[in-house]
Amino acid sequence: MPKRRDSIESHARLIAAAQREFAVHGVNASLEAIARDAGVAIGTLYRHFPTRMDLLIAAFEPRFQEFLDGASSALEIEDPWARLVAYLENLFRVQAGDRGFNDFLSRRFPSNAETERIHDQMCEQIDTVLAQAQQSGQARPDIALADIVNLIWSNGRMMDATGTTAPNEWRRHLYLMLDAYRAERAHPIPEPPMTQEQLYNAMVHLGKAY
Amino acid sequence: MPKRRDSIESHARLIAAAQREFAVHGVNASLEAIARDAGVAIGTLYRHFPTRMDLLIAAFEPRFQEFLDGASSALEIEDPWARLVAYLENLFRVQAGDRGFNDFLSRRFPSNAETERIHDQMCEQIDTVLAQAQQSGQARPDIALADIVNLIWSNGRMMDATGTTAPNEWRRHLYLMLDAYRAERAHPIPEPPMTQEQLYNAMVHLGKAY
Protein backbone atom coordinates (compact mmCIF):
# COMPACT_ATOMS: atom_id res chain seq x y z
CA MET A 1 0.00 0.00 0.00
CA PRO A 2 1.80 3.13 -1.16
CA LYS A 3 1.48 6.27 0.88
CA ARG A 4 2.43 9.22 -1.28
CA ARG A 5 -0.31 10.69 -3.41
CA ASP A 6 1.67 10.49 -6.66
CA SER A 7 2.52 6.91 -5.84
CA ILE A 8 -1.12 5.98 -5.42
CA GLU A 9 -1.88 7.64 -8.71
CA SER A 10 0.91 5.83 -10.56
CA HIS A 11 -0.31 2.57 -9.12
CA ALA A 12 -3.84 3.15 -10.37
CA ARG A 13 -2.70 4.34 -13.78
CA LEU A 14 -0.51 1.29 -14.17
CA ILE A 15 -3.34 -1.08 -13.37
CA ALA A 16 -5.65 0.66 -15.78
CA ALA A 17 -3.03 0.61 -18.53
CA ALA A 18 -2.24 -3.03 -17.82
CA GLN A 19 -5.91 -3.94 -18.15
CA ARG A 20 -6.04 -2.24 -21.54
CA GLU A 21 -2.82 -3.74 -22.85
CA PHE A 22 -3.41 -7.24 -21.53
CA ALA A 23 -6.92 -7.16 -22.95
CA VAL A 24 -5.59 -6.50 -26.43
CA HIS A 25 -2.25 -8.31 -26.47
CA GLY A 26 -2.67 -11.10 -23.94
CA VAL A 27 -0.63 -11.75 -20.83
CA ASN A 28 2.63 -11.31 -22.73
CA ALA A 29 1.90 -7.68 -23.56
CA SER A 30 4.96 -5.46 -23.48
CA LEU A 31 5.60 -4.02 -20.03
CA GLU A 32 7.26 -1.03 -21.63
CA ALA A 33 4.09 -0.40 -23.61
CA ILE A 34 2.07 -0.58 -20.41
CA ALA A 35 4.35 1.96 -18.73
CA ARG A 36 4.08 4.22 -21.78
CA ASP A 37 0.31 3.84 -21.81
CA ALA A 38 0.19 4.70 -18.11
CA GLY A 39 2.41 7.71 -18.64
CA VAL A 40 5.08 6.58 -16.20
CA ALA A 41 8.66 5.42 -16.64
CA ILE A 42 9.51 1.76 -16.87
CA GLY A 43 11.35 1.95 -13.57
CA THR A 44 8.16 3.06 -11.88
CA LEU A 45 6.33 0.06 -13.23
CA TYR A 46 8.93 -2.25 -11.74
CA ARG A 47 8.83 -0.39 -8.45
CA HIS A 48 5.12 -1.05 -8.11
CA PHE A 49 5.04 -4.49 -9.68
CA PRO A 50 8.37 -6.29 -9.46
CA THR A 51 7.18 -9.19 -11.61
CA ARG A 52 4.75 -9.55 -14.47
CA MET A 53 2.67 -11.84 -12.32
CA ASP A 54 2.16 -9.13 -9.71
CA LEU A 55 0.74 -6.90 -12.38
CA LEU A 56 -1.38 -9.67 -13.85
CA ILE A 57 -2.99 -10.45 -10.53
CA ALA A 58 -3.71 -6.80 -9.84
CA ALA A 59 -5.15 -6.29 -13.30
CA PHE A 60 -7.40 -9.35 -13.32
CA GLU A 61 -8.62 -9.29 -9.75
CA PRO A 62 -11.79 -7.34 -10.57
CA ARG A 63 -12.46 -9.46 -13.61
CA PHE A 64 -12.12 -12.60 -11.57
CA GLN A 65 -14.57 -11.21 -9.01
CA GLU A 66 -16.97 -10.56 -11.85
CA PHE A 67 -16.61 -14.19 -12.84
CA LEU A 68 -17.23 -15.42 -9.30
CA ASP A 69 -20.38 -13.34 -8.96
CA GLY A 70 -21.78 -14.66 -12.20
CA ALA A 71 -20.82 -18.21 -11.24
CA SER A 72 -22.70 -17.95 -7.97
CA SER A 73 -25.87 -16.96 -9.76
CA ALA A 74 -25.47 -19.78 -12.22
CA LEU A 75 -24.94 -22.34 -9.50
CA GLU A 76 -28.29 -21.53 -7.97
CA ILE A 77 -30.15 -22.80 -11.01
CA GLU A 78 -32.13 -25.98 -10.33
CA ASP A 79 -31.94 -27.83 -13.59
CA PRO A 80 -28.46 -29.34 -14.01
CA TRP A 81 -28.27 -28.74 -17.74
CA ALA A 82 -29.47 -25.16 -17.48
CA ARG A 83 -26.97 -24.71 -14.68
CA LEU A 84 -24.13 -25.96 -16.85
CA VAL A 85 -25.20 -23.70 -19.70
CA ALA A 86 -25.44 -20.66 -17.43
CA TYR A 87 -22.14 -21.45 -15.81
CA LEU A 88 -20.33 -21.73 -19.11
CA GLU A 89 -22.05 -18.71 -20.56
CA ASN A 90 -20.82 -16.68 -17.60
CA LEU A 91 -17.34 -18.14 -17.88
CA PHE A 92 -17.05 -17.13 -21.50
CA ARG A 93 -18.79 -13.81 -21.14
CA VAL A 94 -16.17 -12.52 -18.74
CA GLN A 95 -13.43 -13.54 -21.15
CA ALA A 96 -15.06 -11.93 -24.16
CA GLY A 97 -12.86 -9.26 -25.61
CA ASP A 98 -10.17 -9.70 -22.99
CA ARG A 99 -7.37 -11.69 -24.54
CA GLY A 100 -5.37 -11.47 -21.37
CA PHE A 101 -8.02 -12.84 -19.09
CA ASN A 102 -8.53 -15.71 -21.45
CA ASP A 103 -4.79 -16.40 -21.31
CA PHE A 104 -4.98 -16.20 -17.58
CA LEU A 105 -7.73 -18.81 -17.38
CA SER A 106 -6.12 -20.96 -20.06
CA ARG A 107 -2.87 -21.44 -18.25
CA ARG A 108 -1.32 -22.57 -15.02
CA PHE A 109 1.47 -20.77 -13.24
CA PRO A 110 2.93 -23.44 -10.95
CA SER A 111 5.31 -21.04 -9.26
CA ASN A 112 2.46 -18.91 -7.94
CA ALA A 113 0.40 -20.38 -5.13
CA GLU A 114 -2.36 -17.79 -5.36
CA THR A 115 -3.18 -18.44 -8.99
CA GLU A 116 -2.89 -22.16 -8.48
CA ARG A 117 -5.56 -21.95 -5.83
CA ILE A 118 -7.80 -19.97 -8.15
CA HIS A 119 -7.35 -22.49 -10.93
CA ASP A 120 -7.88 -25.46 -8.69
CA GLN A 121 -11.08 -23.92 -7.46
CA MET A 122 -12.32 -23.19 -10.94
CA CYS A 123 -11.48 -26.64 -12.26
CA GLU A 124 -13.25 -28.25 -9.34
CA GLN A 125 -16.34 -26.12 -9.93
CA ILE A 126 -16.47 -26.96 -13.62
CA ASP A 127 -15.97 -30.62 -12.80
CA THR A 128 -18.89 -30.57 -10.39
CA VAL A 129 -21.30 -28.72 -12.64
CA LEU A 130 -20.44 -31.03 -15.49
CA ALA A 131 -20.77 -34.17 -13.37
CA GLN A 132 -24.21 -33.10 -12.17
CA ALA A 133 -25.40 -32.57 -15.73
CA GLN A 134 -24.05 -35.99 -16.57
CA GLN A 135 -25.71 -37.65 -13.60
CA SER A 136 -29.04 -36.17 -14.62
CA GLY A 137 -28.56 -37.80 -18.00
CA GLN A 138 -28.57 -34.51 -19.87
CA ALA A 139 -24.86 -34.26 -20.65
CA ARG A 140 -23.09 -37.14 -22.33
CA PRO A 141 -21.00 -39.20 -19.95
CA ASP A 142 -17.91 -39.38 -22.12
CA ILE A 143 -16.78 -35.78 -21.79
CA ALA A 144 -14.57 -34.31 -19.14
CA LEU A 145 -13.05 -31.18 -17.70
CA ALA A 146 -10.36 -31.28 -20.36
CA ASP A 147 -13.01 -30.78 -23.04
CA ILE A 148 -14.24 -27.61 -21.37
CA VAL A 149 -10.72 -26.28 -21.03
CA ASN A 150 -10.28 -27.02 -24.68
CA LEU A 151 -13.21 -24.75 -25.32
CA ILE A 152 -11.49 -22.01 -23.33
CA TRP A 153 -8.39 -22.45 -25.44
CA SER A 154 -10.38 -22.31 -28.65
CA ASN A 155 -11.97 -19.14 -27.50
CA GLY A 156 -8.60 -17.48 -27.14
CA ARG A 157 -7.61 -18.33 -30.64
CA MET A 158 -10.91 -17.02 -31.91
CA MET A 159 -10.11 -13.72 -30.25
CA ASP A 160 -6.70 -13.69 -31.90
CA ALA A 161 -8.40 -13.97 -35.23
CA THR A 162 -11.51 -11.87 -34.91
CA GLY A 163 -10.13 -9.22 -32.59
CA THR A 164 -13.02 -6.96 -31.86
CA THR A 165 -14.73 -7.37 -35.23
CA ALA A 166 -16.98 -10.29 -34.24
CA PRO A 167 -17.46 -9.73 -30.52
CA ASN A 168 -20.26 -12.27 -30.06
CA GLU A 169 -18.74 -15.15 -31.96
CA TRP A 170 -17.77 -16.86 -28.70
CA ARG A 171 -21.44 -17.35 -28.01
CA ARG A 172 -22.03 -19.11 -31.30
CA HIS A 173 -19.10 -21.37 -30.71
CA LEU A 174 -20.27 -22.16 -27.18
CA TYR A 175 -23.80 -23.07 -28.22
CA LEU A 176 -22.55 -25.19 -31.06
CA MET A 177 -20.33 -27.06 -28.63
CA LEU A 178 -23.17 -27.41 -26.15
CA ASP A 179 -25.03 -29.36 -28.81
CA ALA A 180 -22.05 -31.67 -28.91
CA TYR A 181 -22.26 -32.11 -25.14
CA ARG A 182 -25.90 -33.22 -25.10
CA ALA A 183 -26.40 -36.83 -24.19
CA GLU A 184 -29.14 -37.48 -26.71
CA ARG A 185 -26.95 -36.43 -29.64
CA ALA A 186 -23.87 -38.36 -28.60
CA HIS A 187 -21.95 -40.66 -30.92
CA PRO A 188 -18.82 -42.53 -29.89
CA ILE A 189 -15.61 -40.54 -29.76
CA PRO A 190 -12.53 -42.38 -31.01
CA GLU A 191 -10.07 -40.81 -28.54
CA PRO A 192 -10.12 -40.49 -24.75
CA PRO A 193 -9.94 -37.09 -23.09
CA MET A 194 -6.65 -35.85 -21.73
CA THR A 195 -5.86 -37.13 -18.28
CA GLN A 196 -5.73 -34.67 -15.41
CA GLU A 197 -1.97 -34.74 -15.64
CA GLN A 198 -1.87 -34.17 -19.38
CA LEU A 199 -4.27 -31.29 -18.94
CA TYR A 200 -2.22 -29.73 -16.20
CA ASN A 201 0.98 -30.00 -18.20
CA ALA A 202 -0.71 -28.56 -21.25
CA MET A 203 -1.93 -25.56 -19.29
CA VAL A 204 1.59 -24.95 -18.05
CA HIS A 205 3.07 -25.49 -21.49
CA LEU A 206 0.84 -22.80 -22.93
CA GLY A 207 2.80 -20.33 -20.83
CA LYS A 208 6.04 -21.06 -22.64
CA ALA A 209 4.91 -18.80 -25.41
CA TYR A 210 5.58 -19.83 -28.95
CA MET B 1 16.81 -23.54 -59.57
CA PRO B 2 20.37 -23.47 -58.24
CA LYS B 3 23.10 -25.09 -60.28
CA ARG B 4 26.11 -25.58 -58.05
CA ARG B 5 26.17 -28.73 -56.01
CA ASP B 6 26.76 -26.95 -52.70
CA SER B 7 23.95 -24.60 -53.52
CA ILE B 8 21.55 -27.44 -54.16
CA GLU B 9 22.56 -28.96 -50.88
CA SER B 10 22.08 -25.73 -48.94
CA HIS B 11 18.68 -25.36 -50.53
CA ALA B 12 17.61 -28.82 -49.43
CA ARG B 13 19.02 -28.42 -45.93
CA LEU B 14 17.22 -25.13 -45.53
CA ILE B 15 13.90 -26.61 -46.54
CA ALA B 16 14.35 -29.53 -44.18
CA ALA B 17 15.31 -27.24 -41.31
CA ALA B 18 12.41 -24.92 -42.08
CA GLN B 19 10.00 -27.84 -41.98
CA ARG B 20 11.30 -28.80 -38.56
CA GLU B 21 11.29 -25.30 -37.11
CA PHE B 22 7.96 -24.25 -38.58
CA ALA B 23 6.43 -27.48 -37.33
CA VAL B 24 7.42 -26.69 -33.77
CA HIS B 25 7.23 -22.90 -33.62
CA GLY B 26 4.68 -21.98 -36.25
CA VAL B 27 5.14 -19.76 -39.27
CA ASN B 28 6.86 -17.08 -37.19
CA ALA B 29 9.76 -19.36 -36.30
CA SER B 30 13.10 -17.57 -36.14
CA LEU B 31 14.83 -17.52 -39.52
CA GLU B 32 18.16 -17.39 -37.75
CA ALA B 33 17.25 -20.58 -35.92
CA ILE B 34 16.36 -22.20 -39.23
CA ALA B 35 19.71 -21.22 -40.70
CA ARG B 36 21.50 -22.55 -37.62
CA ASP B 37 19.52 -25.76 -37.78
CA ALA B 38 20.40 -26.12 -41.46
CA GLY B 39 24.05 -25.49 -40.73
CA VAL B 40 24.32 -22.51 -43.07
CA ALA B 41 24.83 -18.80 -42.47
CA ILE B 42 21.89 -16.46 -42.30
CA GLY B 43 23.00 -14.77 -45.50
CA THR B 44 22.67 -18.05 -47.33
CA LEU B 45 19.13 -18.43 -46.16
CA TYR B 46 18.27 -15.03 -47.60
CA ARG B 47 20.05 -15.83 -50.83
CA HIS B 48 17.85 -18.86 -51.38
CA PHE B 49 14.65 -17.47 -49.90
CA PRO B 50 14.51 -13.67 -50.02
CA THR B 51 11.29 -13.56 -48.00
CA ARG B 52 9.77 -15.68 -45.27
CA MET B 53 6.91 -16.47 -47.59
CA ASP B 54 9.25 -18.02 -50.16
CA LEU B 55 10.51 -20.37 -47.49
CA LEU B 56 7.02 -21.13 -46.21
CA ILE B 57 5.79 -22.11 -49.63
CA ALA B 58 8.79 -24.32 -50.25
CA ALA B 59 8.46 -25.96 -46.85
CA PHE B 60 4.72 -26.67 -47.03
CA GLU B 61 4.45 -27.66 -50.66
CA PRO B 62 4.81 -31.39 -49.95
CA ARG B 63 2.45 -31.18 -47.03
CA PHE B 64 -0.12 -29.46 -49.16
CA GLN B 65 0.21 -32.15 -51.78
CA GLU B 66 -0.37 -34.70 -49.06
CA PHE B 67 -3.54 -32.86 -48.17
CA LEU B 68 -4.73 -32.74 -51.77
CA ASP B 69 -4.18 -36.47 -52.22
CA GLY B 70 -6.16 -37.27 -49.09
CA ALA B 71 -8.88 -34.86 -50.09
CA SER B 72 -9.27 -36.54 -53.46
CA SER B 73 -9.84 -39.89 -51.82
CA ALA B 74 -12.35 -38.40 -49.42
CA LEU B 75 -14.28 -36.72 -52.19
CA GLU B 76 -14.91 -40.06 -53.87
CA ILE B 77 -17.01 -41.29 -50.98
CA GLU B 78 -20.68 -41.68 -51.86
CA ASP B 79 -22.45 -40.80 -48.65
CA PRO B 80 -22.32 -37.02 -48.12
CA TRP B 81 -21.90 -37.23 -44.35
CA ALA B 82 -19.19 -39.85 -44.56
CA ARG B 83 -17.55 -37.70 -47.21
CA LEU B 84 -17.58 -34.67 -44.93
CA VAL B 85 -16.14 -36.71 -42.08
CA ALA B 86 -13.38 -38.16 -44.24
CA TYR B 87 -12.60 -34.79 -45.73
CA LEU B 88 -12.25 -33.15 -42.35
CA GLU B 89 -10.35 -36.05 -40.89
CA ASN B 90 -7.82 -35.72 -43.70
CA LEU B 91 -7.67 -31.96 -43.30
CA PHE B 92 -6.81 -32.25 -39.64
CA ARG B 93 -4.56 -35.24 -39.98
CA VAL B 94 -2.13 -33.36 -42.19
CA GLN B 95 -2.00 -30.54 -39.67
CA ALA B 96 -1.42 -32.79 -36.71
CA GLY B 97 1.83 -32.01 -35.05
CA ASP B 98 2.75 -29.31 -37.53
CA ARG B 99 2.09 -25.98 -35.92
CA GLY B 100 3.32 -24.16 -38.98
CA PHE B 101 1.06 -25.88 -41.44
CA ASN B 102 -1.87 -25.19 -39.18
CA ASP B 103 -0.88 -21.51 -39.17
CA PHE B 104 -0.58 -21.65 -42.90
CA LEU B 105 -4.11 -22.98 -43.32
CA SER B 106 -5.50 -20.69 -40.63
CA ARG B 107 -4.44 -17.49 -42.29
CA ARG B 108 -4.61 -15.51 -45.46
CA PHE B 109 -1.70 -13.72 -47.05
CA PRO B 110 -3.36 -11.15 -49.32
CA SER B 111 -0.08 -10.01 -50.82
CA ASN B 112 0.68 -13.45 -52.21
CA ALA B 113 -1.38 -14.58 -55.18
CA GLU B 114 -0.24 -18.19 -55.01
CA THR B 115 -1.38 -18.77 -51.44
CA GLU B 116 -4.58 -16.88 -52.07
CA ARG B 117 -5.39 -19.29 -54.85
CA ILE B 118 -4.69 -22.24 -52.57
CA HIS B 119 -6.91 -20.86 -49.86
CA ASP B 120 -9.72 -19.97 -52.24
CA GLN B 121 -9.63 -23.48 -53.58
CA MET B 122 -9.69 -25.03 -50.13
CA CYS B 123 -12.51 -22.83 -48.88
CA GLU B 124 -14.55 -23.63 -51.95
CA GLN B 125 -14.00 -27.35 -51.46
CA ILE B 126 -15.02 -27.23 -47.81
CA ASP B 127 -18.05 -25.17 -48.72
CA THR B 128 -19.12 -27.74 -51.27
CA VAL B 129 -18.61 -30.79 -49.10
CA LEU B 130 -20.49 -29.10 -46.28
CA ALA B 131 -23.34 -27.98 -48.52
CA GLN B 132 -23.79 -31.50 -49.87
CA ALA B 133 -24.01 -32.92 -46.36
CA GLN B 134 -26.57 -30.26 -45.56
CA GLN B 135 -28.62 -30.95 -48.68
CA SER B 136 -28.75 -34.62 -47.81
CA GLY B 137 -30.20 -33.63 -44.45
CA GLN B 138 -27.33 -35.08 -42.47
CA ALA B 139 -25.56 -31.87 -41.47
CA ARG B 140 -27.51 -29.11 -39.79
CA PRO B 141 -28.32 -26.26 -42.13
CA ASP B 142 -27.29 -23.46 -39.79
CA ILE B 143 -23.53 -23.98 -39.94
CA ALA B 144 -21.11 -22.53 -42.45
CA LEU B 145 -17.56 -22.46 -43.70
CA ALA B 146 -16.64 -20.09 -40.89
CA ASP B 147 -17.44 -22.78 -38.34
CA ILE B 148 -15.04 -25.19 -39.97
CA VAL B 149 -12.30 -22.57 -40.09
CA ASN B 150 -12.99 -21.98 -36.44
CA LEU B 151 -12.23 -25.63 -35.88
CA ILE B 152 -8.91 -25.19 -37.69
CA TRP B 153 -8.09 -22.27 -35.43
CA SER B 154 -8.99 -24.24 -32.33
CA ASN B 155 -6.76 -27.00 -33.45
CA GLY B 156 -3.79 -24.67 -33.57
CA ARG B 157 -4.33 -23.55 -30.05
CA MET B 158 -4.63 -27.14 -28.91
CA MET B 159 -1.23 -27.79 -30.42
CA ASP B 160 0.17 -24.77 -28.58
CA ALA B 161 -1.02 -26.31 -25.36
CA THR B 162 -0.43 -30.00 -25.80
CA GLY B 163 2.68 -29.81 -27.94
CA THR B 164 3.54 -33.36 -28.75
CA THR B 165 2.23 -34.85 -25.50
CA ALA B 166 -1.30 -35.59 -26.69
CA PRO B 167 -0.81 -36.14 -30.42
CA ASN B 168 -4.27 -37.56 -31.10
CA GLU B 169 -6.32 -35.02 -29.23
CA TRP B 170 -7.25 -33.28 -32.47
CA ARG B 171 -9.24 -36.35 -33.40
CA ARG B 172 -11.26 -36.23 -30.20
CA HIS B 173 -11.98 -32.59 -30.72
CA LEU B 174 -13.02 -33.18 -34.32
CA TYR B 175 -15.42 -35.99 -33.50
CA LEU B 176 -16.94 -34.02 -30.68
CA MET B 177 -17.52 -31.15 -33.06
CA LEU B 178 -18.93 -33.48 -35.69
CA ASP B 179 -21.62 -34.35 -33.18
CA ALA B 180 -22.38 -30.66 -33.02
CA TYR B 181 -22.70 -30.55 -36.79
CA ARG B 182 -25.29 -33.32 -37.07
CA ALA B 183 -28.75 -32.27 -38.18
CA GLU B 184 -30.77 -34.60 -35.99
CA ARG B 185 -32.16 -32.84 -32.92
CA ALA B 186 -30.11 -29.69 -33.47
CA HIS B 187 -30.86 -26.79 -31.17
CA PRO B 188 -30.95 -23.19 -32.31
CA ILE B 189 -27.73 -21.19 -32.15
CA PRO B 190 -28.16 -17.66 -30.80
CA GLU B 191 -25.57 -16.01 -33.04
CA PRO B 192 -25.07 -16.05 -36.81
CA PRO B 193 -21.83 -17.30 -38.36
CA MET B 194 -19.22 -14.81 -39.48
CA THR B 195 -19.85 -13.43 -42.94
CA GLN B 196 -17.43 -14.29 -45.71
CA GLU B 197 -15.90 -10.85 -45.28
CA GLN B 198 -15.53 -11.14 -41.52
CA LEU B 199 -13.95 -14.54 -41.98
CA TYR B 200 -11.51 -13.26 -44.57
CA ASN B 201 -10.49 -10.33 -42.40
CA ALA B 202 -10.08 -12.58 -39.40
CA MET B 203 -7.79 -14.91 -41.35
CA VAL B 204 -5.67 -11.95 -42.35
CA HIS B 205 -5.69 -10.50 -38.86
CA LEU B 206 -4.29 -13.72 -37.46
CA GLY B 207 -1.12 -12.97 -39.36
CA LYS B 208 -0.46 -9.79 -37.43
CA ALA B 209 0.93 -11.89 -34.62
CA TYR B 210 0.07 -10.99 -31.10
Add this chain to the structure above:
DNA sequence: GAATAAGAGGAGGTGCCCCTCAGGTTGTCA
Protein backbone atom coordinates in the same frame (compact mmCIF):
# COMPACT_ATOMS: atom_id res chain seq x y z
C1' DG C 1 10.38 26.05 5.16
C1' DA C 2 13.91 22.50 5.67
C1' DA C 3 14.99 17.67 6.09
C1' DT C 4 14.15 13.20 4.51
C1' DA C 5 12.69 9.08 2.80
C1' DA C 6 9.96 7.35 -0.71
C1' DG C 7 9.13 7.69 -5.42
C1' DA C 8 9.99 8.69 -10.44
C1' DG C 9 12.91 8.86 -14.29
C1' DG C 10 15.39 6.90 -17.95
C1' DA C 11 19.92 5.60 -19.75
C1' DG C 12 22.07 1.48 -20.73
C1' DG C 13 23.43 -3.61 -20.54
C1' DT C 14 21.72 -8.01 -22.39
C1' DG C 15 19.35 -10.94 -25.51
C1' DC C 16 16.80 -12.09 -29.57
C1' DC C 17 15.46 -11.17 -34.08
C1' DC C 18 15.36 -9.02 -38.82
C1' DC C 19 17.93 -8.08 -42.87
C1' DT C 20 22.05 -6.28 -45.70
C1' DC C 21 26.39 -6.24 -47.75
C1' DA C 22 31.37 -6.42 -48.43
C1' DG C 23 34.71 -9.71 -48.88
C1' DG C 24 36.38 -14.36 -48.93
C1' DT C 25 35.54 -19.19 -51.02
C1' DT C 26 34.54 -22.80 -54.25
C1' DG C 27 32.30 -25.55 -57.86
C1' DT C 28 32.27 -25.52 -62.71
C1' DC C 29 33.51 -25.06 -67.37
C1' DA C 30 36.56 -24.07 -70.98
Add this chain to the structure above:
DNA sequence: TGACAACCTGAGGGGCACCTCCTCTTATTC
Protein backbone atom coordinates in the same frame (compact mmCIF):
# COMPACT_ATOMS: atom_id res chain seq x y z
C1' DT D 1 44.51 -25.74 -64.53
C1' DG D 2 42.96 -21.21 -64.31
C1' DA D 3 39.32 -17.74 -64.35
C1' DC D 4 34.93 -16.43 -63.05
C1' DA D 5 30.45 -16.35 -61.61
C1' DA D 6 27.92 -18.04 -58.23
C1' DC D 7 27.89 -18.92 -53.64
C1' DC D 8 28.75 -18.58 -48.67
C1' DT D 9 29.93 -16.15 -44.54
C1' DG D 10 29.15 -13.45 -40.55
C1' DA D 11 29.81 -8.93 -38.74
C1' DG D 12 26.94 -5.25 -37.86
C1' DG D 13 23.09 -1.73 -37.91
C1' DG D 14 18.29 -1.24 -36.47
C1' DG D 15 14.37 -2.71 -33.54
C1' DC D 16 12.12 -4.22 -29.58
C1' DA D 17 11.74 -6.05 -25.11
C1' DC D 18 13.41 -7.21 -20.41
C1' DC D 19 15.28 -5.54 -16.26
C1' DT D 20 18.68 -2.84 -13.17
C1' DC D 21 20.45 0.91 -10.93
C1' DC D 22 22.01 5.43 -10.17
C1' DT D 23 20.38 10.09 -10.01
C1' DC D 24 17.10 13.54 -9.47
C1' DT D 25 12.51 15.01 -7.72
C1' DT D 26 8.87 15.70 -4.53
C1' DA D 27 5.16 14.77 -1.03
C1' DT D 28 5.12 14.70 3.58
C1' DT D 29 6.18 15.72 8.24
C1' DC D 30 7.82 18.50 11.93
